[in-house]
Amino acid sequence: MxxxxxxxxxxxxxxxxxxxxxxxxxxxxxxxxxxxxxxxxxxxxxxxxxxxxxxxxxxxxxxxxxxxxxxxxxxxxxxxxxxSAYLANLDLRQEAGPIMKALVEEIDETAHLGILDGNKVVLIEKVEPDRSIRMVSRLGSTSPLHATSIGKVLLAHCEEEYLQTFLTTGLEKLTANTITDTTELRFALKRVQNTGYAVNDIEYEEGIRCVGAPVRDHEGAVIAGLSVSCPDFRTPRDRLLTLAPLVISAAQELSRRLGYQP
Known part of the structure; x- marks a missing residue:
């Protein structure tokens, strides 16, 4: 390939x-x-x-x-x-560390921080719980925007011109639950804007559910997404939705530390 x-x-x-x-x-x-x-x-x-x-x-x-x-x-x-030098110079990553650790201690699942890179999400920070079964991921790895909670968060707050261009590239089907219809994805992004969080309901990888929320800079622009990832066998969809307020709260705290004032 x-x-x-x-x-x-x-x-x-x-x-x-x-x-x-x-x-x-x-x-x-x-x-x-x-x-x-x-x-x-x-x-x-x-x-x-x-x-x-x-x-x-x-x-x-x-x-x-x-x-x-x-x-x-x-x-x-x-x-x-x-x-390593690039990551070390990201204030976003440095500020996120303690917040993500606190979130992981509370929910006992893996937390990720991702930013937009072209038409992908790139992972810049992760914190894992002390569990024998946890999500496998690595810093610097990329994932699709349309099939991940962080990706949907970023798409929901991007410029319309960027979104239109992105939708013309095609939405690859990765699991049975992946959204591949552009109209359906737009509805999903509207829900993200209305609720303040995005869900990945086994849409990217089999057996993994995620919920993510936007991180804003001092000007209010969404610059990243903060998410938690959970194996589906211990996180049915209803439990995932109960985690959303915790993820939103952590993302809002990170935004405040970056200078954002609602």
Missing amino acids: RQRSIFNGDEDRSGYGQLGKGIGLLEALAAQGSPLSLGDLAERCDLPKATAHRLITMLCDLKMARVTSDGAYGLGQRCLSLG
Whole structure:
């Protein structure tokens, strides 16, 4: 499967050149989550194998990529350093930590904080409970907007022009419950605006329910979503809805710490 990069397409490449192609290789490695062979990497980025080899070699020299013992390629340690520095500079993440910990202690489920990145949600913070069974997720991972509670929160408060463009990309069906009809999604987003929270009722991953609420900056703009994720066997939908006020309260507290005054 080819990797869709922000630099894909002749128009973008003409402007970004080799830099864009190199970043496209890093994006493909990040999306995969595990090392790729040179052939797979070239195919996913729609590059000639020779070009991919030249660029990935340069990235390895810069420690942005690495070669594994079996000759495959993965992300390098410099990516971790840059990513860690980026996250460390987010006041949002720093302020969210104590609030998320308190929320997790109260409900005993995993809490996530996510922001908009292109047409995806990117996870920037998580706090887990001390449970043997909990949701598997990792910082920096992305998820679809239309099928997650954080994603719906962000879509419900985005500009209409952005929403219209997003809806033209198609809504991928990920589970039996995923909303794939644009009219139905618009109704769902209207409910988010009216209730102050969004629900993911096993719409992204089998066996997982989530409820999320918006986080606002000092100007009142929604800049993130705060959610809790629960396995369905211990969280039927009615229990999930009882968690919504707690998530809303935590998101509002984070918003106040960021300077928001209702």
